[in-house]
Amino acid sequence: MISIGLIGKSNTGKTTFFNSATLLSAKISTYPFTTKEPHEGTGYVRAPCVCKELDINDNPKNSACVDGWRFIPIELIDLPGLIKGSWRGKGLGTQFLSVASQADALLHIVDVSGSVDANGKLTRPGMGNPVLDVYDIEEELNMWFTKLIIKNLKTVVKHVKKGTTTESALFNLLTGLKVTYKHIKSALQQPDLEGKGIEEWRDDDAKIFAKRIRELSKPTLIIANKMDLPFSSDNYAKLVDVFKGVFVIPSCSEAELALRRAEKKGLIRYVPGEEKFKVLNKGGLTKEQERALNYVQQRVFSKWIITGVQFALNLCIFKLLRMNTAYPVEDAKRLSDKKGNVLPDVFLIPSYADIHYLASEIHSDLAKNLLFALDARSGLRLPTDYIIKDRDIISIVSAVRTRAKK
Numbered sequence: 001m002i003s004i005g006l007i008g009k010s011n012t013g014k015t016t017f018f019n020s021a022t023l024l025s026a027k028i029s030t031y032p033f034t035t036k037e038p039h040e041g042t043g044y045v046r047a048p049c050v051c052k053e054l055d056i057n058d059n060p061k062n063s064a065c066v067d068g069w070r071f072i073p074i075e076l077i078d079l080p081g082l083i084k085g086s087w088r089g090k091g092l093g094t095q096f097l098s099v100a101s102q103a104d105a106l107l108h109i110v111d112v113s114g115s116v117d118a119n120g121k122l123t124r125p126g127m128g129n130p131v132l133d134v135y136d137i138e139e140e141l142n143m144w145f146t147k148l149i150i151k152n153l154k155t156v157v158k159h160v161k162k163g164t165t166t167e168s169a170l171f172n173l174l175t176g177l178k179v180t181y182k183h184i185k186s187a188l189q190q191p192d193l194e195g196k197g198i199e200e201w202r203d204d205d206a207k208i209f210a211k212r213i214r215e216l217s218k219p220t221l222i223i224a225n226k227m228d229l230p231f232s233s234d235n236y237a238k239l240v241d242v243f244k245g246v247f248v249i250p251s252c253s254e255a256e257l258a259l260r261r262a263e264k265k266g267l268i269r270y271v272p273g274e275e276k277f278k279v280l281n282k283g284g285l286t287k288e289q290e291r292a293l294n295y296v297q298q299r300v301f302s303k304w305i306i307t308g309v310q311f312a313l314n315l316c317i318f319k320l321l322r323m324n325t326a327y328p329v330e331d332a333k334r335l336s337d338k339k340g341n342v343l344p345d346v347f348l349i350p351s352y353a354d355i356h357y358l359a360s361e362i363h364s365d366l367a368k369n370l371l372f373a374l375d376a377r378s379g380l381r382l383p384t385d386y387i388i389k390d391r392d393i394i395s396i397v398s399a400v401r402t403r404a405k406k
Protein backbone atom coordinates (compact mmCIF):
# COMPACT_ATOMS: atom_id res chain seq x y z
CA MET A 1 0.00 0.00 0.00
CA ILE A 2 1.10 3.55 -0.71
CA SER A 3 2.44 5.14 2.45
CA ILE A 4 2.43 8.84 3.26
CA GLY A 5 4.46 10.28 6.13
CA LEU A 6 3.38 13.33 8.12
CA ILE A 7 6.37 15.45 9.07
CA GLY A 8 6.82 18.83 10.69
CA LYS A 9 7.68 20.51 13.97
CA SER A 10 5.82 19.69 17.18
CA ASN A 11 2.37 21.18 17.69
CA THR A 12 1.80 22.03 14.03
CA GLY A 13 -1.19 19.67 13.95
CA LYS A 14 0.24 16.41 12.59
CA THR A 15 -1.67 14.20 14.99
CA THR A 16 -4.86 16.22 14.48
CA PHE A 17 -4.47 15.82 10.72
CA PHE A 18 -3.75 12.11 11.18
CA ASN A 19 -6.75 11.62 13.48
CA SER A 20 -9.08 13.46 11.16
CA ALA A 21 -7.87 11.54 8.12
CA THR A 22 -8.06 8.16 9.86
CA LEU A 23 -10.65 8.88 12.50
CA LEU A 24 -8.65 7.04 15.13
CA SER A 25 -8.35 8.65 18.50
CA ALA A 26 -4.61 8.80 19.03
CA LYS A 27 -3.44 11.17 21.71
CA ILE A 28 -3.62 14.90 20.99
CA SER A 29 -1.79 17.19 23.31
CA THR A 30 -0.14 20.58 23.41
CA TYR A 31 3.18 19.35 24.79
CA PRO A 32 6.09 18.62 22.47
CA PHE A 33 7.10 14.96 22.08
CA THR A 34 3.82 13.40 23.15
CA THR A 35 3.82 11.19 20.08
CA LYS A 36 6.51 8.78 21.20
CA GLU A 37 6.67 6.55 18.21
CA PRO A 38 5.53 6.61 14.61
CA HIS A 39 1.86 5.82 14.49
CA GLU A 40 0.40 4.08 11.48
CA GLY A 41 -3.18 4.28 10.34
CA THR A 42 -5.41 4.05 7.32
CA GLY A 43 -6.46 7.22 5.55
CA TYR A 44 -8.49 7.46 2.36
CA VAL A 45 -8.32 9.22 -0.95
CA ARG A 46 -11.58 9.96 -2.67
CA ALA A 47 -12.25 9.45 -6.36
CA PRO A 48 -15.44 9.61 -8.40
CA CYS A 49 -16.64 6.00 -8.50
CA VAL A 50 -17.42 4.43 -11.88
CA CYS A 51 -20.75 3.22 -10.43
CA LYS A 52 -22.20 6.69 -11.04
CA GLU A 53 -21.18 6.88 -14.67
CA LEU A 54 -22.55 3.37 -15.28
CA ASP A 55 -25.62 4.03 -13.15
CA ILE A 56 -25.32 0.79 -11.20
CA ASN A 57 -25.31 -0.14 -7.53
CA ASP A 58 -21.95 -1.40 -6.30
CA ASN A 59 -20.86 -3.59 -3.37
CA PRO A 60 -17.41 -2.27 -2.43
CA LYS A 61 -15.07 -4.61 -0.54
CA ASN A 62 -11.59 -3.12 -0.34
CA SER A 63 -12.86 0.48 -0.28
CA ALA A 64 -16.05 2.41 0.49
CA CYS A 65 -18.52 4.20 -1.76
CA VAL A 66 -20.29 7.24 -0.30
CA ASP A 67 -22.64 9.25 -2.53
CA GLY A 68 -20.81 8.03 -5.63
CA TRP A 69 -17.36 8.79 -4.19
CA ARG A 70 -14.95 5.90 -3.73
CA PHE A 71 -12.82 6.16 -0.60
CA ILE A 72 -9.66 4.18 -1.23
CA PRO A 73 -7.29 3.23 1.61
CA ILE A 74 -3.73 4.50 1.87
CA GLU A 75 -1.30 4.20 4.77
CA LEU A 76 -0.63 7.30 6.85
CA ILE A 77 2.26 7.58 9.29
CA ASP A 78 2.07 10.17 12.05
CA LEU A 79 5.61 11.02 13.05
CA PRO A 80 6.68 12.73 16.25
CA GLY A 81 7.79 16.35 15.85
CA LEU A 82 11.21 16.93 14.37
CA ILE A 83 13.55 19.49 15.85
CA LYS A 84 16.82 21.07 14.79
CA GLY A 85 19.45 18.39 15.21
CA SER A 86 17.06 15.45 14.84
CA TRP A 87 19.41 14.04 12.21
CA ARG A 88 22.15 13.84 14.83
CA GLY A 89 19.84 11.78 17.02
CA LYS A 90 18.28 14.55 19.12
CA GLY A 91 14.91 13.43 20.56
CA LEU A 92 15.03 10.01 18.86
CA GLY A 93 15.25 12.01 15.64
CA THR A 94 17.19 9.54 13.50
CA GLN A 95 14.64 6.82 14.14
CA PHE A 96 11.78 9.08 13.01
CA LEU A 97 13.71 10.35 10.02
CA SER A 98 14.41 6.81 8.93
CA VAL A 99 10.68 6.03 9.03
CA ALA A 100 9.92 9.23 7.06
CA SER A 101 12.52 8.23 4.49
CA GLN A 102 10.69 5.00 3.74
CA ALA A 103 7.45 6.76 2.76
CA ASP A 104 6.33 7.20 -0.85
CA ALA A 105 5.54 10.86 -0.25
CA LEU A 106 5.48 13.32 2.61
CA LEU A 107 2.97 15.81 3.90
CA HIS A 108 4.92 18.58 5.55
CA ILE A 109 2.61 20.12 8.13
CA VAL A 110 3.34 23.72 9.06
CA ASP A 111 1.58 25.94 11.60
CA VAL A 112 0.70 28.75 9.19
CA SER A 113 -0.61 30.97 12.00
CA GLY A 114 2.89 31.10 13.43
CA SER A 115 1.74 29.89 16.83
CA VAL A 116 4.63 27.46 17.13
CA ASP A 117 8.13 28.77 17.85
CA ALA A 118 11.36 27.52 16.26
CA ASN A 119 11.58 24.73 18.86
CA GLY A 120 8.03 23.52 18.33
CA LYS A 121 6.61 25.06 21.49
CA LEU A 122 3.21 26.73 21.36
CA THR A 123 3.30 30.50 21.44
CA ARG A 124 1.00 33.38 20.45
CA PRO A 125 -0.18 33.34 16.80
CA GLY A 126 2.08 35.50 14.66
CA MET A 127 5.23 34.86 16.74
CA GLY A 128 6.55 31.88 14.78
CA ASN A 129 7.97 31.81 11.26
CA PRO A 130 6.41 29.10 9.07
CA VAL A 131 8.82 29.71 6.17
CA LEU A 132 11.86 29.07 8.37
CA ASP A 133 10.07 26.05 9.87
CA VAL A 134 9.83 24.49 6.41
CA TYR A 135 13.54 25.08 5.77
CA ASP A 136 14.46 23.64 9.18
CA ILE A 137 12.63 20.37 8.57
CA GLU A 138 13.89 20.03 4.99
CA GLU A 139 17.41 20.47 6.31
CA GLU A 140 16.87 17.66 8.82
CA LEU A 141 15.83 15.32 6.02
CA ASN A 142 18.71 16.44 3.80
CA MET A 143 21.18 15.88 6.60
CA TRP A 144 19.76 12.46 7.42
CA PHE A 145 20.28 11.37 3.80
CA THR A 146 23.72 13.03 3.75
CA LYS A 147 24.80 11.21 6.90
CA LEU A 148 23.68 7.89 5.47
CA ILE A 149 25.64 8.45 2.28
CA ILE A 150 28.80 9.68 4.01
CA LYS A 151 28.69 6.73 6.40
CA ASN A 152 28.56 4.28 3.51
CA LEU A 153 30.69 6.14 0.99
CA LYS A 154 33.78 3.98 1.52
CA THR A 155 31.81 0.81 0.78
CA VAL A 156 30.21 2.37 -2.29
CA VAL A 157 33.65 3.44 -3.58
CA LYS A 158 35.00 -0.07 -2.91
CA HIS A 159 32.25 -1.57 -5.08
CA VAL A 160 32.85 0.98 -7.81
CA LYS A 161 36.56 0.15 -7.82
CA LYS A 162 35.65 -3.51 -8.26
CA GLY A 163 33.66 -2.65 -11.39
CA THR A 164 30.12 -1.86 -10.20
CA THR A 165 28.78 1.32 -11.77
CA THR A 166 28.35 4.32 -9.48
CA GLU A 167 24.62 4.27 -10.18
CA SER A 168 24.26 0.62 -9.17
CA ALA A 169 26.41 0.97 -6.06
CA LEU A 170 24.32 3.94 -4.87
CA PHE A 171 21.12 2.18 -5.86
CA ASN A 172 22.01 -0.81 -3.68
CA LEU A 173 22.52 1.54 -0.76
CA LEU A 174 19.30 3.53 -1.20
CA THR A 175 16.81 1.09 -2.67
CA GLY A 176 14.96 0.54 0.63
CA LEU A 177 14.05 4.21 0.68
CA LYS A 178 11.87 4.24 -2.46
CA VAL A 179 14.82 5.63 -4.37
CA THR A 180 14.81 4.47 -7.99
CA TYR A 181 17.65 4.01 -10.43
CA LYS A 182 16.22 6.94 -12.39
CA HIS A 183 16.39 9.20 -9.31
CA ILE A 184 20.05 8.30 -8.86
CA LYS A 185 20.93 8.95 -12.50
CA SER A 186 19.18 12.28 -12.40
CA ALA A 187 20.76 13.32 -9.07
CA LEU A 188 24.25 12.51 -10.42
CA GLN A 189 23.68 14.72 -13.44
CA GLN A 190 23.94 17.98 -11.53
CA PRO A 191 26.57 20.48 -12.69
CA ASP A 192 28.42 20.23 -9.34
CA LEU A 193 28.77 16.46 -9.57
CA GLU A 194 29.03 15.71 -13.26
CA GLY A 195 32.44 14.50 -14.34
CA LYS A 196 33.55 14.01 -10.73
CA GLY A 197 34.30 10.39 -9.78
CA ILE A 198 32.60 9.24 -6.59
CA GLU A 199 36.03 8.48 -5.07
CA GLU A 200 36.71 12.22 -5.20
CA TRP A 201 33.50 13.16 -3.33
CA ARG A 202 33.85 15.31 -0.27
CA ASP A 203 31.11 15.79 2.35
CA ASP A 204 29.71 18.75 0.40
CA ASP A 205 29.31 16.61 -2.72
CA ALA A 206 27.48 13.97 -0.72
CA LYS A 207 25.17 16.70 0.58
CA ILE A 208 24.41 18.04 -2.90
CA PHE A 209 23.58 14.53 -4.05
CA ALA A 210 21.56 13.75 -0.91
CA LYS A 211 19.44 16.90 -1.20
CA ARG A 212 18.49 16.08 -4.78
CA ILE A 213 17.75 12.45 -3.91
CA ARG A 214 15.48 13.63 -1.11
CA GLU A 215 13.64 16.00 -3.47
CA LEU A 216 13.20 13.33 -6.13
CA SER A 217 12.30 10.36 -3.96
CA LYS A 218 10.16 12.13 -1.35
CA PRO A 219 7.62 14.22 -3.23
CA THR A 220 6.29 16.62 -0.62
CA LEU A 221 3.21 18.76 -0.16
CA ILE A 222 3.23 21.65 2.27
CA ILE A 223 0.12 21.73 4.44
CA ALA A 224 -0.50 25.24 5.75
CA ASN A 225 -2.44 24.15 8.82
CA LYS A 226 -4.45 26.24 11.33
CA MET A 227 -5.86 28.52 8.64
CA ASP A 228 -8.65 29.42 11.05
CA LEU A 229 -6.29 31.45 13.25
CA PRO A 230 -5.13 35.07 12.87
CA PHE A 231 -1.97 35.78 10.82
CA SER A 232 -2.52 32.72 8.66
CA SER A 233 -3.55 34.49 5.44
CA ASP A 234 -0.36 36.57 5.30
CA ASN A 235 1.86 33.62 6.19
CA TYR A 236 0.11 31.46 3.62
CA ALA A 237 0.85 34.03 0.91
CA LYS A 238 4.51 34.02 2.02
CA LEU A 239 4.74 30.24 1.81
CA VAL A 240 3.23 30.22 -1.68
CA ASP A 241 5.65 32.93 -2.75
CA VAL A 242 8.79 31.33 -1.30
CA PHE A 243 8.08 27.70 -2.21
CA LYS A 244 7.21 28.17 -5.85
CA GLY A 245 6.61 24.94 -7.70
CA VAL A 246 5.52 23.17 -4.50
CA PHE A 247 1.86 22.63 -3.66
CA VAL A 248 0.96 24.62 -0.54
CA ILE A 249 -2.47 23.57 0.73
CA PRO A 250 -4.40 25.69 3.21
CA SER A 251 -5.99 23.46 5.83
CA CYS A 252 -7.76 23.34 9.15
CA SER A 253 -7.36 19.81 10.41
CA GLU A 254 -9.07 20.61 13.68
CA ALA A 255 -12.24 21.47 11.72
CA GLU A 256 -11.99 18.25 9.72
CA LEU A 257 -11.63 16.28 12.94
CA ALA A 258 -14.65 18.02 14.49
CA LEU A 259 -16.73 17.34 11.39
CA ARG A 260 -15.79 13.68 11.12
CA ARG A 261 -16.51 13.13 14.80
CA ALA A 262 -19.86 14.91 14.53
CA GLU A 263 -20.68 12.83 11.45
CA LYS A 264 -19.76 9.66 13.31
CA LYS A 265 -22.11 10.61 16.14
CA GLY A 266 -24.90 11.17 13.62
CA LEU A 267 -25.13 14.90 14.40
CA ILE A 268 -24.34 16.09 10.88
CA ARG A 269 -24.14 14.83 7.32
CA TYR A 270 -20.64 15.39 5.97
CA VAL A 271 -18.72 13.60 3.26
CA PRO A 272 -14.97 14.21 3.76
CA GLY A 273 -13.73 16.73 1.23
CA GLU A 274 -17.16 18.25 0.68
CA GLU A 275 -17.68 22.02 0.64
CA LYS A 276 -20.53 21.87 3.11
CA PHE A 277 -22.03 19.94 5.99
CA LYS A 278 -25.63 19.66 7.12
CA VAL A 279 -26.85 19.62 10.69
CA LEU A 280 -29.28 16.73 11.02
CA ASN A 281 -30.92 17.59 14.33
CA LYS A 282 -30.29 21.12 15.52
CA GLY A 283 -32.19 20.59 18.76
CA GLY A 284 -29.94 17.63 19.60
CA LEU A 285 -26.71 19.67 19.64
CA THR A 286 -25.15 20.80 22.89
CA LYS A 287 -24.25 24.52 23.16
CA GLU A 288 -20.60 23.63 22.70
CA GLN A 289 -21.23 21.49 19.62
CA GLU A 290 -23.29 24.28 18.10
CA ARG A 291 -20.53 26.80 18.79
CA ALA A 292 -17.89 24.51 17.28
CA LEU A 293 -19.92 23.94 14.12
CA ASN A 294 -20.57 27.69 13.76
CA TYR A 295 -16.84 28.30 14.14
CA VAL A 296 -16.10 25.77 11.39
CA GLN A 297 -18.68 27.38 9.12
CA GLN A 298 -17.44 30.93 9.67
CA ARG A 299 -13.68 30.49 10.00
CA VAL A 300 -13.21 27.67 7.52
CA PHE A 301 -15.98 27.04 4.99
CA SER A 302 -16.99 30.69 4.41
CA LYS A 303 -13.37 31.63 3.84
CA TRP A 304 -11.57 28.59 2.44
CA ILE A 305 -14.49 26.48 1.09
CA ILE A 306 -13.03 23.17 2.32
CA THR A 307 -10.98 22.05 5.33
CA GLY A 308 -8.16 20.97 3.03
CA VAL A 309 -7.47 17.58 4.64
CA GLN A 310 -9.10 15.39 2.00
CA PHE A 311 -7.94 17.71 -0.76
CA ALA A 312 -4.33 17.37 0.39
CA LEU A 313 -4.47 13.57 0.43
CA ASN A 314 -6.03 13.51 -3.03
CA LEU A 315 -3.52 15.95 -4.45
CA CYS A 316 -0.70 13.89 -3.01
CA ILE A 317 -1.87 10.62 -4.56
CA PHE A 318 -3.32 11.78 -7.86
CA LYS A 319 -1.12 14.77 -8.75
CA LEU A 320 2.16 14.38 -6.90
CA LEU A 321 2.42 10.58 -7.27
CA ARG A 322 0.28 10.51 -10.44
CA MET A 323 -1.64 7.41 -9.41
CA ASN A 324 -4.62 6.08 -11.34
CA THR A 325 -7.59 4.01 -10.18
CA ALA A 326 -8.34 0.62 -11.68
CA TYR A 327 -11.33 -1.64 -10.96
CA PRO A 328 -10.49 -5.34 -11.34
CA VAL A 329 -13.50 -7.63 -11.74
CA GLU A 330 -13.70 -11.37 -12.33
CA ASP A 331 -16.91 -11.33 -14.34
CA ALA A 332 -16.55 -8.78 -17.14
CA LYS A 333 -20.26 -8.84 -18.02
CA ARG A 334 -21.65 -8.38 -14.52
CA LEU A 335 -18.68 -6.26 -13.41
CA SER A 336 -18.49 -8.43 -10.33
CA ASP A 337 -16.36 -10.85 -8.38
CA LYS A 338 -17.23 -14.58 -8.17
CA LYS A 339 -19.78 -13.95 -5.45
CA GLY A 340 -21.61 -11.37 -7.52
CA ASN A 341 -20.31 -8.27 -5.69
CA VAL A 342 -20.41 -5.47 -8.24
CA LEU A 343 -17.22 -3.40 -8.58
CA PRO A 344 -15.84 -4.90 -5.37
CA ASP A 345 -12.33 -3.50 -5.49
CA VAL A 346 -10.40 -0.53 -6.69
CA PHE A 347 -6.61 -0.34 -6.83
CA LEU A 348 -4.33 2.65 -6.88
CA ILE A 349 -1.69 2.04 -9.51
CA PRO A 350 1.02 4.25 -11.02
CA SER A 351 0.33 5.84 -14.39
CA TYR A 352 2.84 3.51 -16.07
CA ALA A 353 1.21 0.31 -14.75
CA ASP A 354 0.23 -2.37 -17.25
CA ILE A 355 -2.00 -5.45 -16.89
CA HIS A 356 0.88 -7.45 -15.50
CA TYR A 357 1.46 -4.83 -12.81
CA LEU A 358 -2.21 -4.88 -11.78
CA ALA A 359 -2.25 -8.68 -11.74
CA SER A 360 0.73 -8.82 -9.40
CA GLU A 361 -0.87 -6.22 -7.12
CA ILE A 362 -3.91 -8.50 -6.83
CA HIS A 363 -2.11 -11.81 -6.39
CA SER A 364 1.30 -13.15 -7.37
CA ASP A 365 -0.31 -16.35 -8.76
CA LEU A 366 -2.54 -14.28 -10.99
CA ALA A 367 0.53 -12.54 -12.44
CA LYS A 368 2.39 -15.83 -12.88
CA ASN A 369 -0.42 -17.47 -14.85
CA LEU A 370 -1.53 -14.33 -16.66
CA LEU A 371 -2.92 -14.86 -20.17
CA PHE A 372 -4.64 -11.61 -21.17
CA ALA A 373 -7.27 -9.21 -19.90
CA LEU A 374 -10.65 -7.91 -20.96
CA ASP A 375 -11.71 -4.30 -20.97
CA ALA A 376 -15.08 -4.72 -19.26
CA ARG A 377 -16.60 -1.60 -20.83
CA SER A 378 -15.98 -2.62 -24.45
CA GLY A 379 -15.41 -6.36 -24.07
CA LEU A 380 -12.15 -5.94 -26.00
CA ARG A 381 -9.19 -8.18 -25.33
CA LEU A 382 -6.16 -6.36 -23.91
CA PRO A 383 -2.56 -7.56 -24.12
CA THR A 384 -0.61 -7.95 -20.87
CA ASP A 385 1.51 -4.89 -21.66
CA TYR A 386 -1.54 -2.64 -22.10
CA ILE A 387 -0.99 0.50 -20.00
CA ILE A 388 -4.02 0.90 -17.76
CA LYS A 389 -5.97 4.15 -17.97
CA ASP A 390 -7.61 5.83 -15.01
CA ARG A 391 -11.02 4.29 -14.18
CA ASP A 392 -10.48 1.23 -16.36
CA ILE A 393 -12.58 -1.80 -15.38
CA ILE A 394 -10.48 -4.85 -16.09
CA SER A 395 -11.07 -8.56 -15.99
CA ILE A 396 -7.83 -10.48 -15.81
CA VAL A 397 -7.77 -13.90 -17.39
CA SER A 398 -5.18 -16.34 -16.15
CA ALA A 399 -4.51 -20.05 -16.64
CA VAL A 400 -5.50 -20.71 -13.03
CA ARG A 401 -8.22 -18.53 -11.58
CA THR A 402 -7.30 -17.18 -8.16
CA ARG A 403 -9.26 -15.25 -5.64
CA ALA A 404 -8.41 -11.56 -5.40
CA LYS A 405 -6.18 -10.79 -2.45
CA LYS A 406 -8.01 -8.85 0.20
Ligand SMILES: Nc1nc2c(ncn2[C@@H]2O[C@H](COP(=O)(O)OP(=O)(O)O)[C@@H](O)[C@H]2O)c(=O)[nH]1
Nearest residue numbers: 010011012013014015016028029226252253254
Ligand atom coordinates in the same frame (compact mmCIF):
# COMPACT_ATOMS: atom_id res chain seq x y z
N1 LIG B 1 -6.81 26.44 15.62
C1 LIG B 1 -6.33 25.26 15.21
N2 LIG B 1 -5.66 24.48 16.06
C2 LIG B 1 -5.19 23.29 15.61
C3 LIG B 1 -5.38 22.87 14.26
N3 LIG B 1 -4.79 21.65 14.12
C4 LIG B 1 -4.27 21.34 15.33
N4 LIG B 1 -4.50 22.32 16.23
C5 LIG B 1 -4.11 22.36 17.65
O1 LIG B 1 -2.69 22.42 17.74
C6 LIG B 1 -2.21 21.70 18.87
C7 LIG B 1 -1.18 20.65 18.46
O2 LIG B 1 -1.82 19.68 17.65
P1 LIG B 1 -1.22 18.21 17.45
O3 LIG B 1 -2.05 17.57 16.40
O4 LIG B 1 -1.05 17.49 18.74
O5 LIG B 1 0.22 18.59 16.84
P2 LIG B 1 1.51 17.67 16.53
O6 LIG B 1 2.44 17.85 17.67
O7 LIG B 1 2.07 18.24 15.28
O8 LIG B 1 1.04 16.26 16.36
C8 LIG B 1 -3.44 21.08 19.54
O9 LIG B 1 -3.85 21.92 20.57
C9 LIG B 1 -4.47 21.07 18.41
O10 LIG B 1 -5.78 21.13 18.89
C10 LIG B 1 -6.11 23.73 13.38
O11 LIG B 1 -6.32 23.44 12.19
N5 LIG B 1 -6.55 24.91 13.91
Ligand SMILES: [Mg+2]
Nearest residue numbers: 014015035080
Ligand atom coordinates in the same frame (compact mmCIF):
# COMPACT_ATOMS: atom_id res chain seq x y z
MG1 LIG C 1 1.74 14.53 17.31
